[in-house]
Amino acid sequence: MDRRFLNVILLGFGFMFVFTAFQTMGNIEKTILDSISQDDATFTGDGYTSLAIIYATLAICNWLAPSVITFTGPRGAMIIGACTYLFFIISFLFPRTWLLYAASVLIGAGAAAIWTGQGNYLTVNSDADTISRNSGVFWAMLQCSLFFGNLFVFIKFQGKTHIDEHTRNVVFGSLTAVCALGIVFLLILRPARRAPAIDDVKSEMAATEGESAMDAFRGAIRLFCTGDMLLLSLAFIYTGVELSFFSGVYSPSIGFTLSMGDNVKQLVGLSGVFIGLGEVLGGALFGILGSKTTRWGRDPVVIMGYLIHMTSFFLIFINLPNVAPFGDTWDVSYISPSPYLAMLCSFLLGFGDACYNTQIYSILGSKYADNSTSAFALFKFTQSLAAAACFFYSSKALLSVQLGVLAVLGTVGTAAFCRVEWAARARARARAIEADDKLSPATHALAENALHYD
Template structure:
């Protein structure tokens, strides 16, 4: 196997692993508030929005420390352990208790920070300047298939359901837990790039991967952690310092506006919009199943965007002269159009009503076609922003990928936590206004950083404030 083939294989395995883990987690998040409304009147009292706000708050607080964790454990072991935590969070809903629900929300926040930092590191070390755009697109497209499978099941299983029964809940979450565990196991199939293996063989032997493969069945992961902690303490300290330094660069501070927007819109399409559709009584018996159908079309938009602007990135740039900025502008157009149509189509109190739903009229007669079209636009626009952000950050900080992606997720998760916090209280029109304003500001910030990157990053240098 050639070095380039192995790297591409690693990227595909990485994308498939995330696809399985997030088939479980994103489906869980999409239906979470609706499911909780169905069980809140019994022994369980909690809020899906509050849980997600906790997750992203802890996520943001953990991000600046995760480069040290990844340096100690390696990206592969970090992702494997984090995947197991994701599985545990989903499993909580099989028999939910308030204390276990919120405790799992805290723990998965830490695991998410480790997972995404390790993902950014793994993606970057398996890419170079010529393949980072392609590999980002491959990863993003595979990841977004996670929005199809779980939501497809929800659409058919919940069609005609007005209330989610305990049996339906347990069936769904048991299946999602198994799917997440499969994705976690897939992480051990990722192999070290050949160039790194050869470099290691010429110097000091590195036992990162072979002991890891054996450890899956022999439970020696704790031993691996101890060994790596003893061998690499300086790497952990250096990774933390690097994350702080990168966070204080002019480029990242400016780009943070765009990154923060992706956190806000992530909250909206992954948690709020589906809940709004499920609470709109005008859709009748199909309201709950529309949550799943909406998730499917968000996924379709994500996959098309990832494939077009990731896999065809080199072609678009070389032959059509389309760089990152036009793609982000397309994302802005898709999202502004979607927000306007949602404003007209969905009742204003839909995000905050109880399980009985809302009978309030929108500006238009609520249309299922418009609702699903907006889901597609939300997914397509999100892929435009995220594929280009992944490509730009990977390009600017190729040699400091783990701390750079930790900062990326730090900013994104703070904004997501804030958004999930206000989603409990703000009417739809105010949430859409916040999204529109930050979308414009974020697009401007991205364009400025992209222009600066083209002119001054040929030597991979950057000026600190």
């Protein structure tokens, strides 16, 4: 294990613990805030609104993140961002509507810093041979957060139809401690030393040395306006909408479907566990096979994710009632709601999401290795803006409408990603042919000299 891969492992542990706290909260926020509202009439905070504020703030602040990193560096940005996650979790111990929304704004700004710093740090610790492996390993470790956090919630919510104050505080206190542990791992990250990359790709840290904050901002704008980045943005939009759906809408919809049984609330946590299993399996699989998937192209993995997601959307459509995202309901859909089918769909949503995100990380880390800070900031901007939009309409749109939006955006986003990947391969083949043609005259001359001497 070399120094750079050890950095990736430490990065994975830091994010795994920080996001064990946040992703678990995101999964249960709608359910748990409804319970708080029932106990305290003065509390009017809404889970969908909180999540929408988080992702909208994240989208806006992503434009400033490259400029911030020119001052703090990637490690400093990640530590600052992680502290805002800690504050967000602590705020739930003191349920106040204004505090919930203020913490949502703060964590949105912190998320822009932590994710842009992560993209930069991962890139400078990778090269063309290791970026797919490192992306897959990081993604698998990150998504372990869904597994551990939601398994804890599944146990704590067992047999409950209402989440009482004691149970809530135990969950919040435990998640606070876990988030603090993640910050410790980020504090011990070591400076990155980028090895020489293939095709003379320069280290971003060297390329941006002395760069001003305004230069970083202008560079992000210029990059966003390029043809490939605009196409990739369509894929980013889809990942944002499906992220908000599986992380904040789908699991609560299961918990609101009362015809699934008396323990339906604990299925919210179990759904998160199965989403996490799908994410971890996908990340580990594409991390181990990273070199092979890069050789054959990233598009087969993305197309597989697309087919898996379309299957899961259909199964969700026939399994859950149309009004499930809005609150407790006894309605049924085309079949009697099945907890087993719901958990299968959770797994498929997680696995398909891993297909998309590992390949997006891979293409950004290789194609934009010399400008990774801006590339990852733009990725998070587009993804977060789409996620915020989804949370804003989630409280109004029927489940069938949300699934229809996902199907359309998934089709467009997958086609756009494949277009960029195919164009990149065509350019690589053209360069190879051109290089071969330049060598041909010299090769012929050598052959003629050999015949002459014979």
